[in-house]
Amino acid sequence: MKALLGTVVDPYGVKKNVAVIVDSGYIRDIVPPDRLGEYDVDETYGGEGYLILPGLINAHTHVAMARFRGLGEDLPTDRWLEEVIWPAELQWTPREIHRWALIGMAEALANGSTTINDHYFFADEIARASLELGIRAFIGQTVMDEVDFPLAKPGDGFRFFKRWDGRSSLVKPTMAPHATNTVSLELMREIGEFARERDALIHVHLSQSRREVETVKRRYGLTPVGYLRRAGVLDRKLVGVHGIYLDGEEVELYSRSGATLVHCSLSMAKLEGRIAPVIELAERGTNVALGNDSPNPSGLMDMFEEMRFSAVLNRVWRRRTDVASAKEVFRWATFGGARALGLKAGLVRPGQLADLVLLNARKPQFLPGRNPYSHTVYSARGSDVEVVMVNGEAVYRNGLFTKIGKTIDELWESSLQ
Numbered sequence: 160m161k162a163l164l165g166t167v168v169d170p171y172g173v174k175k176n177v178a179v180i181v182d183s184g185y186i187r188d189i190v191p192p193d194r195l196g197e198y199d200v201d202e203t204y205g206g207e208g209y210l211i212l213p214g215l216i217n218a219h220t221h222v223a224m225a226r227f228r229g230l231g232e233d234l235p236t237d238r239w240l241e242e243v244i245w246p247a248e249l250q251w252t253p254r255e256i257h258r259w260a261l262i263g264m265a266e267a268l269a270n271g272s273t274t275i276n277d278h279y280f281f282a283d284e285i286a287r288a289s290l291e292l293g294i295r296a297f298i299g300q301t302v303m304d305e306v307d308f309p310l311a312k313p314g315d316g317f318r319f320f321k322r323w324d325g326r327s328s329l330v331k332p333t334m335a336p337h338a339t340n341t342v343s344l345e346l347m348r349e350i351g352e353f354a355r356e357r358d359a360l361i362h363v364h365l366s367q368s369r370r371e372v373e374t375v376k377r378r379y380g381l382t383p384v385g386y387l388r389r390a391g392v393l394d395r396k397l398v399g400v401h402g403i404y405l406d407g408e409e410v411e412l413y414s415r416s417g418a419t420l421v422h423c424s425l426s427m428a429k430l431e432g433r434i435a436p437v438i439e440l441a442e443r444g445t446n447v448a449l450g451n452d453s454p455n456p457s458g459l460m461d462m463f464e465e466m467r468f469s470a471v472l473n474r475v476w477r478r479r480t481d482v483a484s485a486k487e488v489f490r491w492a493t494f495g496g497a498r499a500l501g502l503k504a505g506l507v508r509p510g511q512l513a514d515l516v517l518l519n520a521r522k523p524q525f526l527p528g529r530n531p532y533s534h535t536v537y538s539a540r541g542s543d544v545e546v547v548m549v550n551g552e553a554v555y556r557n558g559l560f561t562k563i564g565k566t567i568d569e570l571w572e573s574s575l576q
């Protein structure tokens with residue numbers, strides 16, 4: 160057994176100075192530290208001044224795009240995607256995807272993400288990299304049929320899912336239609352039927368640009384949410400991403416469906432100068448999760464940064480300060496992501512998966528330590544993360560990725576070769 164010592168910050172409560180006992184991949188107990196002797200603990204981490212958080216969940220990302228960091232800055236979404244990203248992506252080889260997925264995931268892990276929900280090409284390579292590092296990963300092979308893109312052939316998406324379904328406790332395949340304007344209604348229906356048979360998640364970009372909305376309207380006379388409903392995929396297994404152009408009717412429809420909306424505020428603010436109506440969605444009961452949409456355009460695989468931006472941008476966007484509290488945003492980044500993905504995680508409670516983050520808060524920016532939610536969202540940085548546990552295993556510890564036996568420094572050096 161292992162134990163983490165510190166103050167638990169869970170989206171629904173704080174427990175000061177406790178020991179979290181971990182056994183066989185799950186949280187077994189949470190007890191005062193003086194009861195530690197009752198358990199057969201062979202490793203302890205943390206102590207006074209540490210914070211224990213549920214692992215952060217990056218519910219939408221493309222980890223291998225770490226390779227494109229800094230490319231195509233300051234272009235709007237359509238031009239960024241079609242003029243810069245797609246041509247660069249045509250150069251991918253499986254080997255390069257594996258290399259950059261490893262770099263992107265290592266960055267995510269070191270900054271406190273225990274789970275990623277990835278949507279990309281050569282998905283087998285991404286799955287392989289996540290097993291090597293020990294990060295929990297939901298992975299979908301991106302498919303499109305309205306755009307002729309050799310890396311996104313529809314058949315590959317179904318085949319990838321079948322290859323990985325039930326194969327690993329860490330890697331779960333998803334279905335990943337690219338977006339409502341790049342996938343035909345027929346293909347989306349087919350994906351929906353397949354997903355229902357296999358109880359699969361559908362992870363899709365939704366209402367991400369004006370052009371997407373216009374294209375779907377011209378093609379089918381529908382809004383993007385109307386299109387998803389027509390295709391029969393608008394339900395609790397849908398993980399829709401972005402939604403920045405959703406209209407009032409779509410917000411209502413989406414909220415009633417049980418689907419999750421993944422909010423990538425930093426990415427969308429940078430690419431489109433706007434963010435999704437997540438406050439309206441959340442007020443109507445939509446499950447909200449957070450994602451970073453990859454290191455391009457976000458710049459970082461750091462969900463602390465993502466929480467902070469989400470809180471602040473929602474206030475600017477709504478011109479209100481009574482929305483997106485630190486506690487709510489923290490819930491989106493943890494429990495909201497877990498709910499989207501059907502994971503028994505996102506909470507620090509006995510019986511939950513031991514996907515945990517130990518934050519070293521023995522630093523000036525955490526003084527005087529009076530509000531753990533505020534400190535987690537507004538004061539913490541990914542670099543404060545000391546230990547990341549996935550499935551009860553410390554897969555990252557003080558700069559070392561324990562499963563591959565490489566430090567951050569060594570990984571940086573090897574990426575230059």
Ligand SMILES: [Zn+2]
Pocket residue numbers: 219220221364400452
């Ligand atoms: Zn994306």
